[in-house]
Amino acid sequence: MGYSQVAGMLPRIERRILDRMPAVLVFTVAADAAVHVVGAPEVSEMPVLPWWTTLIAAVLGIAAVTLSGWAHRASSTLWAAAVALLVLSSLPRLPHDLFVVISATIAAVTGGDALFEVSPPWLALSRNVLVLGVGVLAFRVAVVARRRFRGVCSWCGRADAGPPPARLRLLRVTGVVAIVAPLPYLWLKLSWSTGSSVGLADPDYFSSVTLTTPGFGDSVALGVLGVVAAAIMLARPRHWIPRSALVIIGIVASTMLLPIGTAGAVMLGGAALGVVDVDSGILRAWVFTLVYVSFLAWGAALAIATWQYWSATRARCPSEHHGATSASLSSVCR
Numbered sequence: 001m002g003y004s005q006v007a008g009m010l011p012r013i014e015r016r017i018l019d020r021m022p023a024v025l026v027f028t029v030a031a032d033a034a035v036h037v038v039g040a041p042e043v044s045e046m047p048v049l050p051w052w053t054t055l056i057a058a059v060l061g062i063a064a065v066t067l068s069g070w071a072h073r074a075s076s077t078l079w080a081a082a083v084a085l086l087v088l089s090s091l092p093r094l095p096h097d098l099f100v101v102i103s104a105t106i107a108a109v110t111g112g113d114a115l116f117e118v119s120p121p122w123l124a125l126s127r128n129v130l131v132l133g134v135g136v137l138a139f140r141v142a143v144v145a146r147r148r149f150r151g152v153c154s155w156c157g158r159a160d161a162g163p164p165p166a167r168l169r170l171l172r173v174t175g176v177v178a179i180v181a182p183l184p185y186l187w188l189k190l191s192w193s194t195g196s197s198v199g200l201a202d203p204d205y206f207s208s209v210t211l212t213t214p215g216f217g218d219s220v221a222l223g224v225l226g227v228v229a230a231a232i233m234l235a236r237p238r239h240w241i242p243r244s245a246l247v248i249i250g251i252v253a254s255t256m257l258l259p260i261g262t263a264g265a266v267m268l269g270g271a272a273l274g275v276v277d278v279d280s281g282i283l284r285a286w287v288f289t290l291v292y293v294s295f296l297a298w299g300a301a302l303a304i305a306t307w308q309y310w311s312a313t314r315a316r317c318p319s320e321h322h323g324a325t326s327a328s329l330s331s332v333c334r
Helices: 003-009 012-038 053-066 073-088 091-110 122-150 168-180 183-193 217-235 240-273 285-312
Strands: none
Touching: 012 053, 012 122, 053 073, 053 122, 073 091, 073 122, 091 122, 091 217, 091 240, 168 217, 168 285, 183 217, 183 285, 217 240, 217 285, 240 285
């Protein structure tokens, strides 16, 4: 199946995205290169892919679009690789960017003295949001195309318009984990903010820290917000205002937590093999382990709980194209 046939099966929005994707990818590479030339500082302390990864992703994406047999396995593989590179070159950078921006904003409001540089990395943040956004759009096109081939609704992915089967047990389990997992981290942050030296190799390192210090009291407040959001998800409110707020909190929080938790888990694995040294001279080894295991469990549980909450509270699909065959789907939703 050629490009024109695939594009013809897509809804109007996704078809326009696919049509413009080569130009979007070229623009993304140019913007990424400009940020690199300007010399925007890399504030993330986690392992990240080099900036030219987006160039490779653009080449793969354009090749996937221009191949005559777009639905062929090789073309689909190129598209999937492009999406993966776009996401992996941006998502791991976002948590630290967002954290610094939030800390800088709170520092400006409270006047607290920071223990680290809190100059907002606006240029780097914009680059990462752009690259991730392009990756999400490309992923959306792939998902919709697959749904059209399967003959299910491109909007919700269901064969019928009724609400999807709710996995309430999974929501309850992951919701409880999302409430419990952050408690050790919040306890440590609150303890350091109130003068405790628990877990510190140097007892005086946080001696000047208070609740108004960026990265401490604000981290506790944001963590409590995540815990409260997970608890409310268990009640499954269906009104669009709390539902939208809870889903946004869950997406943003898990986006910040999962890359950090995953990178921390990799570093812990390297430490166990003796190839990575996690001793910073500031925190004791058990603190590093506790925090990053907490992040990974918290992020994974919150991501799953958010998905299950969104699915369990989803209403009847508004699309009128349930039950249509893959052939008839080429002429609807345009």
